[in-house]
Amino acid sequence: MLEVEHPAPEVVLVRLQGRLDATVAPQVRRELSALPERHGPNMVVDLAQVSFIDSSGLSVLVSALKAVRLRGGALVLVGPNEQVRMALRLTMLDRVFRIFDAPEPAIAALQERA
Amino acid sequence: MAKVSFLSHWQQVVRTWNQVPEHRGWVWFGEPPSEVPPEARPRGQTTSAWQAEDGTWWAVGVLEGHGLALATRGADGPLAAELVRLAVDWARSATLEAQLTDELLLAWDWLNFLFSLAQAVGRAGQPAVLMEQVVRQLHQVLPAQEVFLVIEEPDGQRVFSSAPPGRDGRNAWLHLLSMLEETRPRGLVFFDAEHVPPPLQPHWHPHWRYLAYVVLPLSEPYRGLLGLRDFPEGQLTAAQQNLFLTGAEQVATLLNLTYARWVQERAMRLEHELSIAQMLQRRMLPQWLPTLPGMAFGCWLEPASQVGGDFYDVFVAPNQERVLLMLGDVAGKGVPAAMLTALMHAAFRAEAAHGGAPVEVLARMHRLVFAELEQAEAFITLALLEIDTRTWRYRYASAGHPEMFLLFGDPPQVLYHGATGLPFGVLAEPYYEQREGDLPPGTVVWLYSDGVTEAESPSGRVLGRNGLLDLALAFYPLPPQQQLEGVRQALAQHCGEQALRDDVALLLVQTQSEARPLEAWPFVFPGTTEGAQALAQAVAQRVREWGARYGATAPSTLAATWELATAEVATNVARHAYRTYTGRLQGYLQAWPEGVQLTLWDSGQPFSTGPLPAFDPQAPPEHGYGLRLLHRLMARVSYRRWMERNRWVLQHPWR
Numbered sequence: 001m002l003e004v005e006h007p008a009p010e011v012v013l014v015r016l017q018g019r020l021d022a023t024v025a026p027q028v029r030r031e032l033s034a035l036p037e038r039h040g041p042n043m044v045v046d047l048a049q050v051s052f053i054d055s056s057g058l059s060v061l062v063s064a065l066k067a068v069r070l071r072g073g074a075l076v077l078v079g080p081n082e083q084v085r086m087a088l089r090l091t092m093l094d095r096v097f098r099i100f101d102a103p104e105p106a107i108a109a110l111q112e113r114a
Numbered sequence: 115m116a117k118v119s120f121l122s123h124w125q126q127v128v129r130t131w132n133q134v135p136e137h138r139g140w141v142w143f144g145e146p147p148s149e150v151p152p153e154a155r156p157r158g159q160t161t162s163a164w165q166a167e168d169g170t171w172w173a174v175g176v177l178e179g180h181g182l183a184l185a186t187r188g189a190d191g192p193l194a195a196e197l198v199r200l201a202v203d204w205a206r207s208a209t210l211e212a213q214l215t216d217e218l219l220l221a222w223d224w225l226n227f228l229f230s231l232a233q234a235v236g237r238a239g240q241p242a243v244l245m246e247q248v249v250r251q252l253h254q255v256l257p258a259q260e261v262f263l264v265i266e267e268p269d270g271q272r273v274f275s276s277a278p279p280g281r282d283g284r285n286a287w288l289h290l291l292s293m294l295e296e297t298r299p300r301g302l303v304f305f306d307a308e309h310v311p312p313p314l315q316p317h318w319h320p321h322w323r324y325l326a327y328v329v330l331p332l333s334e335p336y337r338g339l340l341g342l343r344d345f346p347e348g349q350l351t352a353a354q355q356n357l358f359l360t361g362a363e364q365v366a367t368l369l370n371l372t373y374a375r376w377v378q379e380r381a382m383r384l385e386h387e388l389s390i391a392q393m394l395q396r397r398m399l400p401q402w403l404p405t406l407p408g409m410a411f412g413c414w415l416e417p418a419s420q421v422g423g424d425f426y427d428v429f430v431a432p433n434q435e436r437v438l439l440m441l442g443d444v445a446g447k448g449v450p451a452a453m454l455t456a457l458m459h460a461a462f463r464a465e466a467a468h469g470g471a472p473v474e475v476l477a478r479m480h481r482l483v484f485a486e487l488e489q490a491e492a493f494i495t496l497a498l499l500e501i502d503t504r505t506w507r508y509r510y511a512s513a514g515h516p517e518m519f520l521l522f523g524d525p526p527q528v529l530y531h532g533a534t535g536l537p538f539g540v541l542a543e544p545y546y547e548q549r550e551g552d553l554p555p556g557t558v559v560w561l562y563s564d565g566v567t568e569a570e571s572p573s574g575r576v577l578g579r580n581g582l583l584d585l586a587l588a589f590y591p592l593p594p595q596q597q598l599e600g601v602r603q604a605l606a607q608h609c610g611e612q613a614l615r616d617d618v619a620l621l622l623v624q625t626q627s628e629a630r631p632l633e634a635w636p637f638v639f640p641g642t643t644e645g646a647q648a649l650a651q652a653v654a655q656r657v658r659e660w661g662a663r664y665g666a667t668a669p670s671t672l673a674a675t676w677e678l679a680t681a682e683v684a685t686n687v688a689r690h691a692y693r694t695y696t697g698r699l700q701g702y703l704q705a706w707p708e709g710v711q712l713t714l715w716d717s718g719q720p721f722s723t724g725p726l727p728a729f730d731p732q733a734p735p736e737h738g739y740g741l742r743l744l745h746r747l748m749a750r751v752s753y754r755r756w757m758e759r760n761r762w763v764l765q766h767p768w769r
Contacts, residue, residue: 022643022685054681055739062736083674090746091739095731 002031010040010073011110013103017049020057028057032064041073042110046103048079053087061097074098074113076106120205124182127201136187143180150174150183163195171195175202193364241265241372245274248365252276252340256354259344263365264291265330266337283343286317291339294329302328302355306348324348328359330366336373340365395422395452398459404430406437408503412594412622414602416614423451424563424619425458429466435504438466438475441561441621442496442515445537454492457483472498472511473534473546480513480538487539494538497561499623501553506625508559509550513538516564517579519586522557525756526590528583556627558594560586565616569605572612577605580717585638587759588700588715592634594622596702600636604698607638633660633705639684641692641699641716646684649699653680653712660705666768675766676710679747682740683714683762691718691760709749709767717759 001024003015012035020028035043043064047053061077068075076098080088088094100106121141128139140147146155154164154172164172171191174183175198182201184194245263253261253276262275264287271291275282293313304326305311310318327341340362342350350358395417403411415424423444430437440462444451461479468478476498487494497515501508510518514537519530535546553559562582569577585604589597598620605618635656639645654677661669684699691697701714723741744751750765 019647021647021681022689023647052677054678054685055743056685058739059736062734065734066736082671083678086674087678087743090743092729092731093734093739096734 002028004035004039006039007044007103007107008111011042011044011107012036012039013044013046013107015046015049019052020047020050020060021052021054022056025056025060029060029063032060033067036067036071036073041068041071042113043068043073043075044078044103044106044110045075046078047081047084050084051081053080053084055087055091058087058091058093062093065097074110076100076110078103078106120177121180124180124201124205127182127197128184131184131197134186138185140183141180146174146181146183149185150181154183155181163191165191173198175199177202177205180205241369241376242272242274244368244372245272248340249274249276252361256342256358257345258342260342262287262341262343263330264288264339264341265332265369266291268335283317283319283322286314286319287339287341289314289317290327290341291337294337294339299329302326302350302359304350326350326358328362330362330369332366333370333373336369338366338369391452395455398456399426400428403428404437406430406434406503408506408626409437409501410594410624410626412596412598412620412624414598414618414620416618418565418614418617422617423455424565424617425455426561426619426621427459427462428621429463431467431469435502436469437501437503437623438472439499439501439561439621439623440466440496441563441619442494442513443563443565443617443619445493445495451492454486454490454494457486458494458496471548472500472509473548475500476511476513476535476546477544480544483538484542492539495533496538499559499561501623506553507550508553509548511535511546511548513544513546514540518559518561519583520551520553520557520559521586521590522554524556524591525754525761526558526587528586528757553625555625556591557625558586558590558597559623561621563617563619565614565618566601566605566620568616569609569618570612570615571608572610577608581608583757584698584715584717584759585700587757587761588638588713589636589702591627591704592636592702594624596634596636597622600638600700600702603636604638604700607640607698631704631706631711632664633703635703637699637701637703639699641688641697641718643685643688645699646681646688649684650677650681653677653703656703657710660710661768664705664707664768672710672766672768675747676712679744679764679766680712682744682747683712683751683764686721686740687714687716687718687760687762691716691721693719709765712762712764714762714764715759720755721753721760 001017005013007013065075078100124141128141131137131139151166151172154174156174156176171186171194173194182198184198186194249261249263260275260277260282262273264273271288273284273287306324307322323344325343327339330338330340332338399415403413413426426441428439442458444454461482465475465478495515496513497518498511499508510531512533513535514533517530517532519528521528531549536544567577567579567582585601589600637649639649654673657676658669658673661672666672687699697717699714699716704711748764748766752763754761
């Protein structure tokens with residue numbers, strides 16, 4: 001469901017898989033919230049393998065964003081598919097998150113920030 | 115016995131042997147006939163018993179160039195060998211012109227006895243016939259006053275005796291059998307009048323002198339013994355004893371065989387009869403529901419076991435102006451209840467054609483069947499609905515049938531009708547009342563048996579009146595047969611692994627409204643977040659198919675839109691409406707010329723929401739996206755609280 005990598009100092013890369021919906025949201029939220037403390041405030045969330053997201057999934061992303069911001073970091077999204085883009089657009093969350101096509105530029109952008 | 119040429123004796127043996135089915139015998143001089151296999155032929159005079167590859171037993175004996183062969187396909191190969199041995203022995207002694215000893219005389223009699231036994235088994239299907247023959251034949255062979263056989267079967271105990279009724283000692287023999295438990299004798303048991311065992315003494319007749327008996331080695335659950343009373347000098351020769359013991363063994367083998375066959379035949383017959391009954395019962399139900407303008411029917415019957423007590427039938431008057439529907443329930447299960455359903459079908463078909471109001475039809479039907487019901491001590495509940503297709507009015511009468519209801523209007527209202535009189539079989543002259551009303555377009559009438567509302571979940575919860583109403587409301591505008599498909603799904607989910615306790619019968623009538631969708635799909639899912647996702651995915655699949663069929667510009671995108679919208683509304687129901695318990699998500703999806711519509715009903719808490727927080731990209735809220743998405747995705751979203759349930763309707767065009 002969730003893979004974690006540490007590609008650069010203070011940047012954690014999280015790869016999510018499958019459906020990010022109400023059935024898994026509580027667990028994913030818990031796991032994401034533990035990461036900033038351990039790995040540093042910046043987070044790249046790779047959504048390339050996510051087939052479907054609903055409001056619960058969006059809410060998890062926003063929660064993660066808040067947690068990261070509290071520690072002075074930033075959260076960016078990578079590779080959302082058409083359905084996820086639609087959900088982000090309709091909720092105007094595409095104005096809140098920066099979206100990249102691949103992990104490398106996302107990691108680079110976060111490092112620049114630091 | 116006069117000196118008899120042994121050949122004619124052998125020929126007599128073969129003649130008797132040939133009368134038994136699957137048995138063949140030969141006598142010859144010189145070369146054996148070609149049918150006798152070379153392997154079966156003995157060396158010298160000794161007989162042999164040999165079984166061929168095809169299962170045939172062969173017993174062959176040779177003496178002074180003469181041969182005797184007995185062949186059998188049955189189980190009595192060893193019997194054939196024994197017979198041939200005796201025949202050759204007898205022939206040997208006859209040739210020597212030795213004086214025929216008692217042993218040989220006995221052997222000859224015994225030969226005859228075994229033949230008769232073999233014949234009896236071939237003919238008798240019933241063990242009783244065989245046992246009758248055994249005691250009679252033995253009485254001819256052994257010099258006893260009385261030969262008896264006592265047997266204990268699951269149904270009870272029986273005594274067969276060679277003595278005439280009234281002169282037999284059956285009481286004593288029954289007690290002898292009951293003593294078997296304690297004594298468990300082996301071999302031949304013998305005692306005289308001075309040594310009668312104490313338990314038997316009260317039943318011992320004063321003029322009786324001797325008794326000998328042996329336990330029959332029968333298979334469970336049968337027990338028995340074979341006995342002789344009062345033989346000369348109170349003595350049995352060694353040969354007689356030997357023969358008696360061997361005979362008992364043979365008899366037991368034959369009895370076991372006969373019992374086994376008998377039991378198997380009975381079981382097969384019962385199974386066969388049950389499957390015929392099931393087929394007949396299915397055939398009595400109307401094979402097709404009539405197609406009438408302005409009316410649609412749906413029906414479903416599921417017996418709890420192979421045959422059941424629920425039934426329904428439909429009668430349409432030749433001019434199609436009058437339709438009569440019946441649904442009923444015989445109290446009880448299994449074959450007796452099933453047989454009464456046949457009676458009810460017959461009564462209905464006879465009386466429906468004669469016309470008259472439902473109360474009159476009921477009364478006439480009751481008069482037809484009351485005698486049978488009284489005899490069977492059975493009650494039958496029965497509902498009768500008559501529809502006049504000119505006025506679209508109905509009349510309803512119910513002999514104790516618990517309930518039915520109608521749904522009409524949009525959103526639908528419900529009208530219940532209970533029983534209007536006593537069930538059939540209670541009073542000789544019951545009195546019935548009638549209800550009547552209108553059937554506006556789109557009305558659905560639900561006739562059902564209480565097996566539906568009383569269907570139990572594994573935890574013992576019944577579907578209930580409200581549970582059925584949930585489904586009726588959720589599927590309301592769909593074609594009746596599709597509604598019943600939804601009911602079937604709901605019952606399967608409700609009952610889970612639990613088998614149906616009672617028969618389930620449903621009969622639906624719908625007066626058709628003008629509007630008809632292109633497609634309709636009923637659904638039932640558990641009201642959990644998992645159920646919500648499953649529903650969303652199922653909706654997406656159908657929208658994709660229908661979109662391609664009905665000209666959507668981008669079926670996949672449309673499907674994704676519907677998947678997300680459905681996930682939002684259904685998850686909302688699962689989380690909030692069903693906050694304190696888990697209910698069902700039920701409803702239907704329809705394709706119209708304009709677009710797709712989803713109607714979702716739940717029986718949970720009312721939906722309410724405060725004003726949605728304004729969206730600020732700098733500080734986005736953590737929650738509240740669901741409703742935002744719903745309204746942005748769908749062209750129309752409507753919510754209504756109705757009859758203590760929630761109804762959501764989502765609509766979106768094809769393009």
